[in-house]
Amino acid sequence: MDKLFLFFCALSAACAAHGSTVSADVAVLGGGSAGFGAAWSAAQLGSTVVLVEKEAVLGGTSTLGGVNNWEPGMGGTGVPYRVYQRLARIPEAAGIYRLDRHLAWKKPWEKYAFPGGILEADPCLTYAHTLLRHGPGMGDEAWFRQYCHGVIFEPGAMSGVMLDMLKETGRCRVFLNTALKEVRHADGRVSEMTLSDGTTVRAGIFIDATDGALCAQLGCDLMVGRDSQAAFNEPGAPPEPVMKMNGATLVYRVTPVGGTEPDRVEPLPEGVPETCWWQGNFPVAFVGVYPNGDRFVNMLPTMRGEEYLALGAEKAYAECARRVRAHWHWYQKNFDEFRRFKLQMIFPKAGLRETRRVRGEYVLTQNDLIAGLSGQKHDDIIAIADHPMDSHGGGGPGGELREAYGIPYRCLLPLKTENVLVAGRAASFSAIAASSCRLSRTMMQLGEAAGVAAHLARVQGKPLRQVAAGDIRREMADRIDQDATRCR
Numbered sequence: 001m002d003k004l005f006l007f008f009c010a011l012s013a014a015c016a017a018h019g020s021t022v023s024a025d026v027a028v029l030g031g032g033s034a035g036f037g038a039a040w041s042a043a044q045l046g047s048t049v050v051l052v053e054k055e056a057v058l059g060g061t062s063t064l065g066g067v068n069n070w071e072p073g074m075g076g077t078g079v080p081y082r083v084y085q086r087l088a089r090i091p092e093a094a095g096i097y098r099l100d101r102h103l104a105w106k107k108p109w110e111k112y113a114f115p116g117g118i119l120e121a122d123p124c125l126t127y128a129h130t131l132l133r134h135g136p137g138m139g140d141e142a143w144f145r146q147y148c149h150g151v152i153f154e155p156g157a158m159s160g161v162m163l164d165m166l167k168e169t170g171r172c173r174v175f176l177n178t179a180l181k182e183v184r185h186a187d188g189r190v191s192e193m194t195l196s197d198g199t200t201v202r203a204g205i206f207i208d209a210t211d212g213a214l215c216a217q218l219g220c221d222l223m224v225g226r227d228s229q230a231a232f233n234e235p236g237a238p239p240e241p242v243m244k245m246n247g248a249t250l251v252y253r254v255t256p257v258g259g260t261e262p263d264r265v266e267p268l269p270e271g272v273p274e275t276c277w278w279q280g281n282f283p284v285a286f287v288g289v290y291p292n293g294d295r296f297v298n299m300l301p302t303m304r305g306e307e308y309l310a311l312g313a314e315k316a317y318a319e320c321a322r323r324v325r326a327h328w329h330w331y332q333k334n335f336d337e338f339r340r341f342k343l344q345m346i347f348p349k350a351g352l353r354e355t356r357r358v359r360g361e362y363v364l365t366q367n368d369l370i371a372g373l374s375g376q377k378h379d380d381i382i383a384i385a386d387h388p389m390d391s392h393g394g395g396g397p398g399g400e401l402r403e404a405y406g407i408p409y410r411c412l413l414p415l416k417t418e419n420v421l422v423a424g425r426a427a428s429f430s431a432i433a434a435s436s437c438r439l440s441r442t443m444m445q446l447g448e449a450a451g452v453a454a455h456l457a458r459v460q461g462k463p464l465r466q467v468a469a470g471d472i473r474r475e476m477a478d479r480i481d482q483d484a485t486r487c488r
Contacts (some may be wrong), residue, residue, distance in 0.1 A: 027203035032060025034424030035209030037447025066251025066347030095121030236397030247301025247392035360428030362410035372403035380469035381406030
């Protein structure tokens with residue numbers, strides 16, 4: 001834990017000098033997966049960029065939130081692949097995983113069903129093996145073992161790679177530990193934003209890669225909770241809107257005990273009960289094995305999403321930390337393989353799968369997921385995904401998809417705005433669609449599309465809504481071809 005946080009703190013020193021007024025072609029608010037993808041893409045193409053992140057490091061949920069893996073899925077080319085190439089050159093920074101055990105795959109000789117699933121690196125796998133998810137799913141063990149793989153990585157290495165890539169463009173200034181304070185705008189056009197340290201950022205185009213913080217100040221239409229069936233005619237939507245959200249998880253990390261240390265069950269802190277007080281039974285978890293042998297534990301979930309928002313970040317985090325202690329105690333007490341590990345750290349931020357969404361020119365819905373690329377009629381698709389509908393405790397339909405689907409450029413164009421794009425989990429999705437396309441590599445891909453669109457709008461002298469999706473796709477595809485050439 002100490003080394004990880006020292007690394008995080010060291011990275012924060014690399015941020016740009018604060019104060020006064022800075023100007024750029026593109027301003028990106030939020031340095032998570034989407035924000036990084038947007039900032040790097042625009043800067044790498046030749047636009048000047050300012051990236052603002054309220055935390056001490058980049059990466060968001062992928063780093064501070066402990067979600068240190070990319071799940072199987074189409075659309076992980078482009079910027080995600082470039083990031084992986086950099087990670088793969090760092091010793092013990094990343095690996096390609098397979099799903100080793102799963103509670104549904106218990107074998108007769110096993111002592112117990114694993115309490116969830118465990119992801120283990122396999123040196124025989126390549127990045128290309130991670131680019132598929134749709135199909136029969138985990139119910140077909142043989143198929144899933146053969147075709148579905150992902151990436152696991154060290155969070156400090158991820159943050160470092162992101163920062164290095166931005167610095168190497170020579171066109172991106174990064175502000176860390178800095179939050180949005182106020183937006184100056186008129187008639188849907190943003191002219192500048194004031195930051196928490198007093199800095200003023202001026203730009204021609206603004207990209208909101210947060211939970212909609214910038215768009216909220218503009219008065220954009222925001223969507224929260226489960227949409228009614230009447231809203232988008234989705235077959236899996238409830239008859240009336242419901243304030244239920246995808247669950248939040250506080251991920252924790254465990255490390256092997258030393259060779260001379262005895263197996264043990266770590267004691268519970270005072271005031272934390274042994275039994276699960278928040279949902280009757282302890283939730284299952286996905287456990288990922290880092291290249292150095294540590295493991296992360298990702299509960300499904302730790303807290304209901306609407307409960308987290310109602311409590312507020314500070315109180316919700318404190319309660320989630322109590323639940324982590326109880327969950328780890330249960331793991332050790334009932335599954336003896338975990339007695340050779342000890343709790344190393346609880347990640348400093350909870351992983352929020354859903355908050356609010358910004359209504360755009362088009363809202364991606366369950367109908368798009370069902371139709372797939374073969375049935376969608378959009379001519380402005382700029383990203384693809386194939387993760388199942390997946391709402392942890394938030395209600396709604398689930399299940400694997402029969403094929404990949406596309407995300408239109410219009411989902412990145414908030415209504416009532418002129419020079420603003422939204423990228424990330426706050427983009428224009430229904431709650432059901434968001435449960436599928438919220439994954440990190442998809443968000444990075446949306447950020448890439450937003451950064452490319454912003455750059456093209458500048459060099460073509462066009463409003464964002466007049467940038468052709470074909471031009472965005474062509475620019476993104478050209479960079480994929482460049483990647484392929486380097487790999488040959």
